[in-house]
Amino acid sequence: MTARFERIALIGLGLIAGSIAHAARRGDLVGTLVGYARSEATRAKAAEIGLVDEVAATAAEAVKEADLVILCVPVGVMGAVAAEIGPHLKPGAILSDVGSVKQTVIDAVAPHVPDGVHFVPSHPVAGTEHSGPESGFATLYDGRFTLLTPPEGTDQAAVDHLAAFWRGLGANVEEMEPAHHDLVLAVTSHAPHLIAYTMVGVADDLRRVTHSEVIKYSAAGFRDFTRIAASDPTMWRDVFLNNKEATLEILGRFTEELFALQRAIRTGDGDTLHAYFTRTRAIRRGIIEAGQDTDAPNFGRGLPPK
Amino acid sequence: MTARFERIALIGLGLIAGSIAHAARRGDLVGTLVGYARSEATRAKAAEIGLVDEVAATAAEAVKEADLVILCVPVGVMGAVAAEIGPHLKPGAILSDVGSVKQTVIDAVAPHVPDGVHFVPSHPVAGTEHSGPESGFATLYDGRFTLLTPPEGTDQAAVDHLAAFWRGLGANVEEMEPAHHDLVLAVTSHAPHLIAYTMVGVADDLRRVTHSEVIKYSAAGFRDFTRIAASDPTMWRDVFLNNKEATLEILGRFTEELFALQRAIRTGDGDTLHAYFTRTRAIRRGIIEAGQDTDAPNFGRGLPPK
Numbered sequence: 001m002t003a004r005f006e007r008i009a010l011i012g013l014g015l016i017a018g019s020i021a022h023a024a025r026r027g028d029l030v031g032t033l034v035g036y037a038r039s040e041a042t043r044a045k046a047a048e049i050g051l052v053d054e055v056a057a058t059a060a061e062a063v064k065e066a067d068l069v070i071l072c073v074p075v076g077v078m079g080a081v082a083a084e085i086g087p088h089l090k091p092g093a094i095l096s097d098v099g100s101v102k103q104t105v106i107d108a109v110a111p112h113v114p115d116g117v118h119f120v121p122s123h124p125v126a127g128t129e130h131s132g133p134e135s136g137f138a139t140l141y142d143g144r145f146t147l148l149t150p151p152e153g154t155d156q157a158a159v160d161h162l163a164a165f166w167r168g169l170g171a172n173v174e175e176m177e178p179a180h181h182d183l184v185l186a187v188t189s190h191a192p193h194l195i196a197y198t199m200v201g202v203a204d205d206l207r208r209v210t211h212s213e214v215i216k217y218s219a220a221g222f223r224d225f226t227r228i229a230a231s232d233p234t235m236w237r238d239v240f241l242n243n244k245e246a247t248l249e250i251l252g253r254f255t256e257e258l259f260a261l262q263r264a265i266r267t268g269d270g271d272t273l274h275a276y277f278t279r280t281r282a283i284r285r286g287i288i289e290a291g292q293d294t295d296a297p298n299f300g301r302g303l304p305p306k
Numbered sequence: 307m308t309a310r311f312e313r314i315a316l317i318g319l320g321l322i323a324g325s326i327a328h329a330a331r332r333g334d335l336v337g338t339l340v341g342y343a344r345s346e347a348t349r350a351k352a353a354e355i356g357l358v359d360e361v362a363a364t365a366a367e368a369v370k371e372a373d374l375v376i377l378c379v380p381v382g383v384m385g386a387v388a389a390e391i392g393p394h395l396k397p398g399a400i401l402s403d404v405g406s407v408k409q410t411v412i413d414a415v416a417p418h419v420p421d422g423v424h425f426v427p428s429h430p431v432a433g434t435e436h437s438g439p440e441s442g443f444a445t446l447y448d449g450r451f452t453l454l455t456p457p458e459g460t461d462q463a464a465v466d467h468l469a470a471f472w473r474g475l476g477a478n479v480e481e482m483e484p485a486h487h488d489l490v491l492a493v494t495s496h497a498p499h500l501i502a503y504t505m506v507g508v509a510d511d512l513r514r515v516t517h518s519e520v521i522k523y524s525a526a527g528f529r530d531f532t533r534i535a536a537s538d539p540t541m542w543r544d545v546f547l548n549n550k551e552a553t554l555e556i557l558g559r560f561t562e563e564l565f566a567l568q569r570a571i572r573t574g575d576g577d578t579l580h581a582y583f584t585r586t587r588a589i590r591r592g593i594i595e596a597g598q599d600t601d602a603p604n605f606g607r608g609l610p611p612k
Contacts (some may be wrong), residue, residue: 076576100526125523128603129590135603144525172522184519187509189526194571195501196527198564200586202556203493205563213490215592216478217431219450220406220495221502223599224530230590233583240571240579250508251568255561257511258504262557265500265546270382273546277539280506284435284536286521293529297434297441299605 003168005068006031012072013037013046016098018136023169026138036062046133060088071097076238079108086112095119102149102178104242118158123147129230142170149178186246196228309474311374312337318378319343319352322404324442329475332444342368352439366394377403382544385414392418401425408455408484410548424464429453437538448476455484492552502534
């Protein structure tokens with residue numbers, strides 16, 4: 001199974017699309033890369049830095065003749081973009097997306113996919129807090145997981161081709177049911193992001209603690225929350241609005257648990273706290289052993305060069 | 307004002323004490339370093355790796371003749387250790403501690419400080435998720451802040467000497483009221499830690515999401531929470547039990563805000579979410595500009611070497 005596509009169209013030219021472009025070139029996985037972004041400034045920047053070979057003036061123009069089209073736009077506009085490009089997709093082409101939510105994206109995009117075009121939704125579980133056409137880099141997907149959530153009846157050859165492409169970009173590839181994907185990601189991503197945004201907002205609000213105090217003494221834990229809470233606002237608004245049920249369910253579980261720990265603090269129940277904090281240590285070890293994070297203290301920040 | 311002490315005793319030999327030892331030697335700030343830890347295994351390891359010049363068999367023996375004694379033990383045992391060493395402190399010596407909570411430590415330690423000994427509480431706002439005698443390193447305090455919270459009437463020369471010592475270790479030094487310290491740290495450290503512990507506990511609990519799924523897809527945000535939730539359980543149990551009021555107050559504010567955002571998700575109020583997420587981006591910028599975190603995406607993890 002080849003991992004290569006002769007012509008790939010990237011709709012949306014931010015962190016995820018940019019990293020696909022860099023990694024596809026690194027792996028010699030693409031003939032011609034064409035890109036489109038709604039913002040004229042983004043298109044101009046992408047052309048200036050040579051992010052893609054051709055910058056198209058419209059999404060419809062970008063997808064013509066493309067063998068692989070990847071929607072790299074916020075989840076909330078996937079349906080509108082699919083409606084726009086649907087009539088222009090080449091028969092036999094693969095249409096994919098990189099949305100962090102899968103069920104609502106499938107519901108919004110699938111009706112616009114013409115017969116003979118293979119829709120294979122995907123989600124690369126990787127990212128940074130940066131955004132825009134200059135934020136991508138070739139190694140973003142190395143060793144990370146990309147989840148494919150093909151609807152029932154999807155052409156297996158198309159799924160295999162896209163999987164080979166993602167492996168060529170450096171990722172491990174797995175398949176998952178869309179609804180299960182949305183629950184798993186609510187746990188590992190969506191709820192943590194909302195919690196981080198909330199904590200940073202609270203700190204910013206507190207009148208008795210000055211802004212500069214929050215910043216100066218952030219090395220005690222808070223600064224890690226601010227990295228997550230610096231992620232793209234539009235992308236995250238759309239994630240929460242489109243994975244409402246699972247996110248609210250996990251947040252409900254979170255609040256219940258937080259109240260139990262608050263109660264332990266209030267009543268001075270040190271044993272409960274100690275047991276809880278001991279248990280959570282183990283999961284960190286698993287993440288490091290799975291190669292999903294560095295073992296260096298503080299993620300390696302502030303360490304002397306070896 | 308000299309930054310140097312002829313004889314320093316470190317009571318407790320974990321991450322914070324070990325980093326003091328390495329940084330004090332780097333800066334030539336100490337004649338002889340003596341150390342004591344309650345655990346025999348820790349004492350043996352500290353002797354084996356030469357963390358200090360002398361390992362004492364008891365805390366009382368360790369502090370004899372020391373010009374500076376630093377209590378580097380969990381906040382919950384500061385009072386007991388102070389009671390044990392009080393009678394053996396050298397007249398004119400400075401007694402300090404590194405507790406993450408200040409008011410209860412002052413209340414617990416001050417009664418055991420003999421006349422002629424200067425008690426200057428301190429808190430280096432730095433750390434990692436690692437612990438134990440081998441986890442310390444010389445650069446931990448470089449560019450971070452150490453807060454001194456001397457009770458009223460503390461000898462100014464002693465405060466200045468300790469401040470010079472911390473600056474010699476690499477830290478910026480500031481003074482603060484103990485109660486205000488405890489509120490600031492509840493925001494920048496204690497509440498974020500409890501929230502991270504809670505989220506990791508929830509993920510670990512969820513039966514429909516397997517342990518391995520949580521680990522494999524952690525790069526989407528969750529892994530950063532697990533680093534914080536891998537911190538020393540005893541230290542953190544004591545922090546929460548000793549900064550109960552401020553922590554519960556901040557957690558109350560946090561829950562209120564979280565409920566408001568949950569409501570925005572439930573009602574589909576995208577404007578509120580977008581505005582909130584935009585505001586929290588600014589505080590990250592402040593932290594980077596203040597030199598308290600790296601600007602590299604993902605803290606530099608997964609980037610190719612330059």
